[in-house]
Amino acid sequence: MKEPNDIILHAVIKVAVVIILTFSINLFFSGHHNPGGGFIGGLGFSAALTLLFLAFDIETVRQNIPVDFKVLTAIGVLIAVFTGVGGIVFGEPFLTQAFDYFDIPVFGKTELATAVLFDVGVALAVIGTSMSIILSIGDDH
Amino acid sequence: MNNLIIMPIIIPLIAGMVMVIFRRNLKLHKILSLIALSGSGIIAVKLMGENKNDGIQTLHLGDWKPPFGVSMVADMFSSMMLLITSIVAVCCLLYAFRSIGEERESHYFYPLFLFLITGVNGSFITGDLFNLFVCFEVMLISSYVLISLGGTKVQLRESIKYVLTNIISSFLFLVAIAYIYAITGTLNFAHLSVRVAETGQSGLLTIISILLLVIFSLKAALFLFFWLPGSYSAPPTAVAAVFAALLTKVGIYAIFRLFTLVFYHEPKVTHLLIGILGAATMILGAIGAVAHWDIKNILAYNVIIGVGFIIAGLASFSIEGLTGSVYYMIHDIIVKALIFLLGGTIISLTGTGKLKDMSGLIRNHPYLGWMFFIAALSLAGIPPLSGFLGKVFITQGTFEAGYFWLGAIGLLTSLMALYSVIKIFMNCFWGETFLSEEMESGTTKGVMFPIACLSLLTILLGLGAEGISAYTQLAVQTLMNPEIYIQAVFGGETAP
Numbered sequence: 001m002k003e004p005n006d007i008i009l010h011a012v013i014k015v016a017v018v019i020i021l022t023f024s025i026n027l028f029f030s031g032h033h034n035p036g037g038g039f040i041g042g043l044g045f046s047a048a049l050t051l052l053f054l055a056f057d058i059e060t061v062r063q064n065i066p067v068d069f070k071v072l073t074a075i076g077v078l079i080a081v082f083t084g085v086g087g088i089v090f091g092e093p094f095l096t097q098a099f100d101y102f103d104i105p106v107f108g109k110t111e112l113a114t115a116v117l118f119d120v121g122v123a124l125a126v127i128g129t130s131m132s133i134i135l136s137i138g139d140d141h
Numbered sequence: 142m143n144n145l146i147i148m149p150i151i152i153p154l155i156a157g158m159v160m161v162i163f164r165r166n167l168k169l170h171k172i173l174s175l176i177a178l179s180g181s182g183i184i185a186v187k188l189m190g191e192n193k194n195d196g197i198q199t200l201h202l203g204d205w206k207p208p209f210g211v212s213m214v215a216d217m218f219s220s221m222m223l224l225i226t227s228i229v230a231v232c233c234l235l236y237a238f239r240s241i242g243e244e245r246e247s248h249y250f251y252p253l254f255l256f257l258i259t260g261v262n263g264s265f266i267t268g269d270l271f272n273l274f275v276c277f278e279v280m281l282i283s284s285y286v287l288i289s290l291g292g293t294k295v296q297l298r299e300s301i302k303y304v305l306t307n308i309i310s311s312f313l314f315l316v317a318i319a320y321i322y323a324i325t326g327t328l329n330f331a332h333l334s335v336r337v338a339e340t341g342q343s344g345l346l347t348i349i350s351i352l353l354l355v356i357f358s359l360k361a362a363l364f365l366f367f368w369l370p371g372s373y374s375a376p377p378t379a380v381a382a383v384f385a386a387l388l389t390k391v392g393i394y395a396i397f398r399l400f401t402l403v404f405y406h407e408p409k410v411t412h413l414l415i416g417i418l419g420a421a422t423m424i425l426g427a428i429g430a431v432a433h434w435d436i437k438n439i440l441a442y443n444v445i446i447g448v449g450f451i452i453a454g455l456a457s458f459s460i461e462g463l464t465g466s467v468y469y470m471i472h473d474i475i476v477k478a479l480i481f482l483l484g485g486t487i488i489s490l491t492g493t494g495k496l497k498d499m500s501g502l503i504r505n506h507p508y509l510g511w512m513f514f515i516a517a518l519s520l521a522g523i524p525p526l527s528g529f530l531g532k533v534f535i536t537q538g539t540f541e542a543g544y545f546w547l548g549a550i551g552l553l554t555s556l557m558a559l560y561s562v563i564k565i566f567m568n569c570f571w572g573e574t575f576l577s578e579e580m581e582s583g584t585t586k587g588v589m590f591p592i593a594c595l596s597l598l599t600i601l602l603g604l605g606a607e608g609i610s611a612y613t614q615l616a617v618q619t620l621m622n623p624e625i626y627i628q629a630v631f632g633g634e635t636a637p
Contacts, residue, residue: 071164078155093202094202
């Protein structure tokens with residue numbers, strides 16, 4: 001079988017994926033006070049992964065990212081729910097969040113919030129769900 | 142603030158997600174799902190106790206005060222529903238252990254079952270309209286998968302109809318939410334109640350309430366039940382029993398919540414319409430139940446009759462009628478699960494659902510036969526079984542409200558329902574025994590325990606109706622007096 005000549009596609013996507021991943025992480029972190037957050041960051045992330053799956057075949061990418069996306073979804077939801085349970089542990093209503101300002105070297109005065117943990121859960125759940133959907137449609141079997 | 146309220150939602154959710162991570166360990170699945178469902182049952186009992194002593198319990202997620210945040214409200218009605226949900230879910234789960242098969246089990250059956258219960262529990266305790274939508278979706282999406290899981294031809298055919306119907310009704314639900322938000326500026330039930338009472342229930346609001354009624358009718362199989370007989374006869378028995386017992390009841394619960402708490406100002410329009418829909422549902426359901434000669438269809442039409450009857454109590458909008466509805470809803474959840482499990486067991490024994498192809502099962506399965514007889518009598522409301530008290534109260538309520546036709550139709554259709562299930566009993570259990578135990582295609586081994594539990598429960602509920610009357614009175618008191626609910630949600634402060 002003749003190999004398809006897709007060297008340009010590969011070269012472009014290798015660069016593009018890095019940019020998209022960086023952008024989606026930026027989106028994720030800006031989510032606390034500006035537009036963005038776990039959902040949209042997760043979607044951006046899975047867009048990058050989808051590009052990889054499109055340019056290279058499914059087996060190659062799976063070898064390099066050996067993650068079961070269904071499990072990733074479950075872990076994401078669990079992280080999000082347990083951040084909520086954290087509120088219960090401290091005697092506050094479910095999903096209560098806390099934040100404070102810390103002086104961290106390099107970054108200076110930084111706001112750290114438990115809502116970010118919740119957002120990590122959301123992002124993982126979104127990545128897991130969207131990738132499971134895309135892969136199960138893309139798979140032949 | 143009471144963090145217990147959120148537990149019936151997050152316990153099944155966490156358990157289900159842990160199962161997804163450990164997909165291969167089916168033993169863990171069974172143990173975890175049993176623990177999670179019993180756990181939420183115990184919490185429901187605790188909530189009922191707190192409801193009795195301290196009134197309505199509320200939780201404002203993330204400490205955002207209503208109407209801005211998400212409120213969870215557990216009044217006595219919700220807590221009772223939570224408890225019955227857990228009981229029935231545990232029984233169906235025990236039945237599923239023996240009957241569902243490894244193929245389905247390894248394809249996430251137990252996690253999906255728990256997510257379904259998550260959605261059902263969430264719908265019962267949510268305090269605002271949008272969250273009701275979300276919890277409905279959690280429940281419906283799980284039910285889409287459960288109904289098609291296994292992929293037999295009939296399942297796929299029926300699931301397409303089921304999914305399409307529900308997607309359309311969910312779409313209308315969102316539209317109605319948008320309308321109601323545009324007019325009142327809030328979605329919190331308590332706040333909605335305040336705002337609607339302030340401005341008066343104008344014609345526009347009444348129209349929207351009827352749109353919501355149509356949406357919930359589609360989900361509750363009130364008059365718009367065309368999808369039900371097919372969808373409920375397709376999935377395996379344990380799933381069908383949970384669907385029949387719980388899914389329509391969630392729709393009925395939503396109708397009760399809205400038309401007792403928010404849209405109670407124009408009973409001559411909305412509640413009369415509800416009564417007419419209920420009467421039509423009962424008549425059409427009864428005709429279907431009498432006409433069919435297939436077990437699954439007869440039972441599915443019996444679900445429809447039950448829906449119409451519960452709704453008749455709401456139509457009367459009196460203390461008697463609502464008391465009857467609460468009693469009958471509890472009874473109906475239990476007895477529908479019971480009779481679906483019984484019907485499914487009969488079908489698995491004989492290998493057919495056609496009444497004319499079976500006879501004389503009672504010789505080899507006396508317990509199954511007599512429990513079916515108990516369930517049939519309970520379904521028709523013969524004293525001292527659990528259906529009796531609900532029927533009495535609902536009939537009394539409709540008569541007192543002046544809806545004699547509604548009460549009469551209710552009584553007539555219960556006779557027809559009795560005929561339809563006794564027809565199953567006579568054809569299946571009486572007559573010549575031509576199926577020896579070796580020739581049976583299934584077995585009753587292991588599945589009798591949940592059936593016996595539910596039968597016992599319907600007898601106990603009938604005999605001990607006095608014992609739960611304190612709880613039902615509290616539930617009805619809250620339903621009839623919206624101020625109690627509003628007071629509890631806003632914690633004594635005035636609503637903005």
